[in-house]
Amino acid sequence: MIRLVLPLLILILSAGCSTIGGWFGDSDNSIPPAELQPIAQPINIQQLWTTQVGSGADEQFIRLTPALADGRLYAASHDGKVVALDALSGQRLWETATDLPISGGVGVSDDGLVLVGAKEGEVVALRQDNGQEAWRVRVSSEVLAPPRAASGIVVVRTIDGKFTGLDTRTGEQRWVFTHALPALSLRGNAPPLVTRELVIAGLDNGKLLVLALAKGLPLTEKTIAVPHGRTEIERLIDIDSEPKAFGDTLYLAAYRGNVAAIDMRSGNLVWNREVSSYAGLDVDARQVYVSDDTDAVLALDRVTGGTFWKQAELAGRRLSAPGATSGYVVVGDFEGYLHWLRKEDGRIVGRIRATNKSIITPPVAVGDMVFVQGQGGTLSAFRAGG
Numbered sequence: 001m002i003r004l005v006l007p008l009l010i011l012i013l014s015a016g017c018s019t020i021g022g023w024f025g026d027s028d029n030s031i032p033p034a035e036l037q038p039i040a041q042p043i044n045i046q047q048l049w050t051t052q053v054g055s056g057a058d059e060q061f062i063r064l065t066p067a068l069a070d071g072r073l074y075a076a077s078h079d080g081k082v083v084a085l086d087a088l089s090g091q092r093l094w095e096t097a098t099d100l101p102i103s104g105g106v107g108v109s110d111d112g113l114v115l116v117g118a119k120e121g122e123v124v125a126l127r128q129d130n131g132q133e134a135w136r137v138r139v140s141s142e143v144l145a146p147p148r149a150a151s152g153i154v155v156v157r158t159i160d161g162k163f164t165g166l167d168t169r170t171g172e173q174r175w176v177f178t179h180a181l182p183a184l185s186l187r188g189n190a191p192p193l194v195t196r197e198l199v200i201a202g203l204d205n206g207k208l209l210v211l212a213l214a215k216g217l218p219l220t221e222k223t224i225a226v227p228h229g230r231t232e233i234e235r236l237i238d239i240d241s242e243p244k245a246f247g248d249t250l251y252l253a254a255y256r257g258n259v260a261a262i263d264m265r266s267g268n269l270v271w272n273r274e275v276s277s278y279a280g281l282d283v284d285a286r287q288v289y290v291s292d293d294t295d296a297v298l299a300l301d302r303v304t305g306g307t308f309w310k311q312a313e314l315a316g317r318r319l320s321a322p323g324a325t326s327g328y329v330v331v332g333d334f335e336g337y338l339h340w341l342r343k344e345d346g347r348i349v350g351r352i353r354a355t356n357k358s359i360i361t362p363p364v365a366v367g368d369m370v371f372v373q374g375q376g377g378t379l380s381a382f383r384a385g386g
Contacts, residue, residue: 053081054076070128096132100118121140241278281322291320354382
């Protein structure tokens with residue numbers, strides 16, 4: 001019988017507050033992973049290419065997510081390597097050694113930069129065309145989220161509760177905003193969403209923060225989920241997944257909280273569902289797809305929040321956030337499998353083992369292609385259909 005490796009909560013004192021890490025140990029306090037069942041009439045899944053990106057996350061509980069821009073895929077590893085690949089062929093276009101323990105990445109800017117952050121607070125900008133270093137600066141503390149950039153400003157989130165705006169040309173600091181941290185939180189930070197000259201981020205206290213991109217001034221702070229319980233652990237209510245925007249609506253998910261839709265024009269709540277998620281969500285024109293804290297995958301109506309379907313056959317398999325392709329929803333699991341679910345009804349129609357390490361970062365989906373990086377550094381591209 002395969003020995004099950006299940007999460008062990010470890011308390012770490014960091015940046016003035018305690019964080020709970022998603023490390024793995026032998027203690028079994030969670031839902032046992034479901035055994036994988038045979039798929040009747042599976043779709044054809046083609047692996048287009050695979051490569052190794054350094055040591056990957058190097059057994060650290062960090063989410064190193066590839067970034068896609070202009071036909072190129074950029075990826076990083078904890079041992080400091082950053083690579084650029086042709087997205088279709090997997091051909092390596094360049095590789096740069098930053099000599100830093102990368103803990104946050106990868107981000108890209110619209111003016112030709114690749115952005116990563118490191119454990120000691122360094123932020124490095126590389127040129128997309130050749131991988132040469134454009135600048136390197138230090139911010140206040142560890143960077144666990146990919147930097148985001150728009151309109152000449154790089155936004156860096158650090159674990160001490162700060163958002164820092166840097167000039168994309170020089171790395172010079174433009175502004176800093178600090179928010180209060182709760183006494184206890186999950187280890188990790190949700191990447192900010194930078195859109196419409198705004199910085200939008202979910203916080204560790206279940207609130208949504210909106211800043212003006214140009215100067216970092218706070219515009220609003222809205223409660224998405226309210227903590228409950230008597231102990232600090234019971235009151236954990238982090239928003240640790242990236243907000244998603246579709247049209248004029250913003251979607252975000254909180255751990256032990258809700259999945260919510262907010263009108264970005266008025267700031268009003270459109271709908272709110274009691275669904276707890278740490279992994280996160282994705283959205284398309286019709287549905288919002290969520291991996292919840294039991295590792296069920298739900299499809300919610302994008303307009304009303306009503307449930308279209310719920311797929312619970314992967315319970316306990318520690319799923320990544322979903323990635324929505326043109327016809328399917330794809331999730332990764334703790335054994336390195338990728339699962340393809342039909343958008344119409346959530347039925348599992350395809351499966352492939354992409355890596356022998358866990359997949360905790362969301363698949364990067366575009367059209368019918370999926371790019372995924374495992375915790376061991378294996379980066380692969382797949383196409384499904386037929």
